[in-house]
Amino acid sequence: MTQFAGISIDKIGRGAAEVPTESVQGNSMSAAPAGVPQQETAAAAAVSVKRVSKVFGDVHAVREASFDLPKGRFLTILGPSGSGKTTLLRMIAGFDAPTAGDIYIGGQPVKAVPPHKRAIGMVFQKLALFPHMTAAENVAFPLKMRRHDARTIPQKVERYLELVRLGGYGKRRINELSGGQQQRVAIARALVFEPDLLLLDEPLAALDRKLREEMQLEFRRIQKELGVTTINVTHDQREALVVSDEIVVMDGGEIQQMAQPVHTYRTPANAFVANFIGVTNFLEGPVVETSDEAIVLSVGGMRVNGAAGGTARVPSQGELAAGALRAEQIRIAPTVQGFSGLGNVVNGEVRDAIFEGERIVYEVGVPELGGAVLRVFDHDAESHQQFGPGDSVALGWNAKDMYIFKK
Amino acid sequence: MRPSRAAYPMRWRVMDSLERIAGLLWPRSFSAGLPYLMLLPALLLVGVLVWGLVEIGDSSLRTLDTSTFLMSENYTLANYQRALNERFFTTVAGRSLMGSLIVTVITLVFAFPYSYLMVRTPSSALRKFLLVALFLPFFIGQVVRAYGWLIILGNQGMVNEALGLVGVSPIRLLYNYPAVLFGLVQYMLPFAVLMLAPAMTAIPAELESAASSLGANWISTFRHIVLPLSKPGLVGAGLVVFTLSLTDFAIPAILGGGSQDFIANAIYDQFFRTSDQGMGATLSLLLVAVGSILVGLVFMVFGAGTLAMGGDRK
Ligand SMILES: Nc1ncnc2c1ncn2[C@@H]1O[C@H](COP(=O)(O)OP(=O)(O)OP(=O)(O)O)[C@@H](O)[C@H]1O
Ligand SMILES: [Mg+2]
Numbered sequence: 001m002t003q004f005a006g007i008s009i010d011k012i013g014r015g016a017a018e019v020p021t022e023s024v025q026g027n028s029m030s031a032a033p034a035g036v037p038q039q040e041t042a043a044a045a046a047v048s049v050k051r052v053s054k055v056f057g058d059v060h061a062v063r064e065a066s067f068d069l070p071k072g073r074f075l076t077i078l079g080p081s082g083s084g085k086t087t088l089l090r091m092i093a094g095f096d097a098p099t100a101g102d103i104y105i106g107g108q109p110v111k112a113v114p115p116h117k118r119a120i121g122m123v124f125q126k127l128a129l130f131p132h133m134t135a136a137e138n139v140a141f142p143l144k145m146r147r148h149d150a151r152t153i154p155q156k157v158e159r160y161l162e163l164v165r166l167g168g169y170g171k172r173r174i175n176e177l178s179g180g181q182q183q184r185v186a187i188a189r190a191l192v193f194e195p196d197l198l199l200l201d202e203p204l205a206a207l208d209r210k211l212r213e214e215m216q217l218e219f220r221r222i223q224k225e226l227g228v229t230t231i232n233v234t235h236d237q238r239e240a241l242v243v244s245d246e247i248v249v250m251d252g253g254e255i256q257q258m259a260q261p262v263h264t265y266r267t268p269a270n271a272f273v274a275n276f277i278g279v280t281n282f283l284e285g286p287v288v289e290t291s292d293e294a295i296v297l298s299v300g301g302m303r304v305n306g307a308a309g310g311t312a313r314v315p316s317q318g319e320l321a322a323g324a325l326r327a328e329q330i331r332i333a334p335t336v337q338g339f340s341g342l343g344n345v346v347n348g349e350v351r352d353a354i355f356e357g358e359r360i361v362y363e364v365g366v367p368e369l370g371g372a373v374l375r376v377f378d379h380d381a382e383s384h385q386q387f388g389p390g391d392s393v394a395l396g397w398n399a400k401d402m403y404i405f406k407k
Numbered sequence: 408m409r410p411s412r413a414a415y416p417m418r419w420r421v422m423d424s425l426e427r428i429a430g431l432l433w434p435r436s437f438s439a440g441l442p443y444l445m446l447l448p449a450l451l452l453v454g455v456l457v458w459g460l461v462e463i464g465d466s467s468l469r470t471l472d473t474s475t476f477l478m479s480e481n482y483t484l485a486n487y488q489r490a491l492n493e494r495f496f497t498t499v500a501g502r503s504l505m506g507s508l509i510v511t512v513i514t515l516v517f518a519f520p521y522s523y524l525m526v527r528t529p530s531s532a533l534r535k536f537l538l539v540a541l542f543l544p545f546f547i548g549q550v551v552r553a554y555g556w557l558i559i560l561g562n563q564g565m566v567n568e569a570l571g572l573v574g575v576s577p578i579r580l581l582y583n584y585p586a587v588l589f590g591l592v593q594y595m596l597p598f599a600v601l602m603l604a605p606a607m608t609a610i611p612a613e614l615e616s617a618a619s620s621l622g623a624n625w626i627s628t629f630r631h632i633v634l635p636l637s638k639p640g641l642v643g644a645g646l647v648v649f650t651l652s653l654t655d656f657a658i659p660a661i662l663g664g665g666s667q668d669f670i671a672n673a674i675y676d677q678f679f680r681t682s683d684q685g686m687g688a689t690l691s692l693l694l695v696a697v698g699s700i701l702v703g704l705v706f707m708v709f710g711a712g713t714l715a716m717g718g719d720r721k
Binding site: 094095116121132142190193 | 614616621627631635636
């Protein structure tokens, strides 16, 4: 039994009503499977964060954050700027003390353990390589500080430089390396002393897109190769989806959802997560009908079928709610023919067609939905009919693809 | 067609006409020479300095005729011989060099934690306090400060009075070598901190966090990270403190009471007491030479980029 109900039970593609409820929301510990004592779950986890808060003056940087991360997994903390990601990471590293709550590493409380006594490798946002040392000296630094046998240090340094594909670059000064190479030196330095935990604070943010994507895969390769438990911080949703085993989505200092990437993407826990990840359309209106799996909204007078989304209370009849619908889950065609199986079908007019290379994004105005403008992706545009501004089109989507959250 | 007033404001038109006038006075083709023209003031300044040095060099090669109190007509190296051999001069030189070295070391030792605290403290109130405390002495001036020390450390001064209250008889705290060094350290501290602070600001605090997460305690972090990276600042501050101490006049004169002369005091005496311009000039030149050689050596050892703060080495 894992701590993550959302992970242990594969629910991909099933009704959204049973989205990984237990895995989400800040104080999820109370939702641990019955019969498993909390003590035990904490011991099994490499990192366990329990109701941790951090207050700076009157800013609640982190509010009651809780999660458990099993050994060897890759967790990404994803959230917009100022959502408390760095603050949470710094508390795990030991640079800041939590205002409230406890952090366990390897089952041990670390409140009284200073950073240099924690076995944590950290890669900083600005890398924090030592400019007065060579690449090899940087990588050797933690080994010297941790009093490893001096005779084994050069081999270890070379081995880890090779691991990050920098074999033979040891003698270079830091300023003689490219951005991506410096990045890899920082990773080697954080890993060389075989820490229990690797922390990454947006180390890829400064790189150009191509290099960033390369490094994301590199991270994944190294992490899998060494099996080191890793917590990565980013505000790049793509990076989160690509590299992680688990994603924690944060906003305003609170954890919004913790789940596997597919679940985070397909079954967002709330409107924030739905909006933050992917391109999402929102349709707002009062709830006119609720049943077990389906909820019907009235948008601009039209009935729209959706499914209850997330963990929050299912909105009741008459309440204002928002339906979240991803741009790629809408089908677009010249007429409604062939949309027979879909729960929602509307007619609209193309306002704009934006060519993005691998796909075309249509902005479609839908008078039936009170003039709402929906964004629709059309991949593989070459082989289908293309539309231009002013064209009449039909849109359709499955009811289960539209999650309804309370406003 | 006239552009409207709003689209083409008065200020622009004024600038345009100014540019046109400038173009008449200083055609574009001249502009290649502009950088050289801007060097002119600097060249002028250096020129005057060199001229002065040549004059001093000239006097240093003439001896004073004690019967007529006129400078000799012919050139001789006698002054240099006296300066390097006579006991009085070598003592003064040794005292100044040794004193400056001690002052430099002590000042850097005190200035380092001060600048570190000033740069790194999370409390802006403390930072402001440290900054004000740093600049306050600049408004007071060296001579006034030295007299202040006379009041505090004199035989009837505050310190001795306080000692008297606990039954200790007055101690001679002034007019000795330690008093001069003490005064110099106190005077040099702000200079050293001002030179060190930018060098320390240039060290990202993240480096220290990184070092600690990599297993370094604060002593190791200091030794392996903070100290080596502050080297440019330390060298610069050391150089400034050393040369300022070596050439200082007021503090050895006031706190030394004539018994603890530094080179500058000896030069003053030669010019204005014994009126031996030749000897004064000789001592001045020797001082300039020692200072230049020292700066040259430091540049050779640490690289000329040292004083440029935080630039790439060489
Ligand atoms: N030392 C501090 N003193 C006061 N407020 C702070 C401090 N550090 C962070 N904060 C505040 O806490 C909140 C969370 O900051 P944090 O650095 O954790 O954000 P983040 O999620 O890492 O953002 P980013 O993606 O921009 O790095 C912000 O509102 C920030 O202003
Ligand atoms: Mg951050």
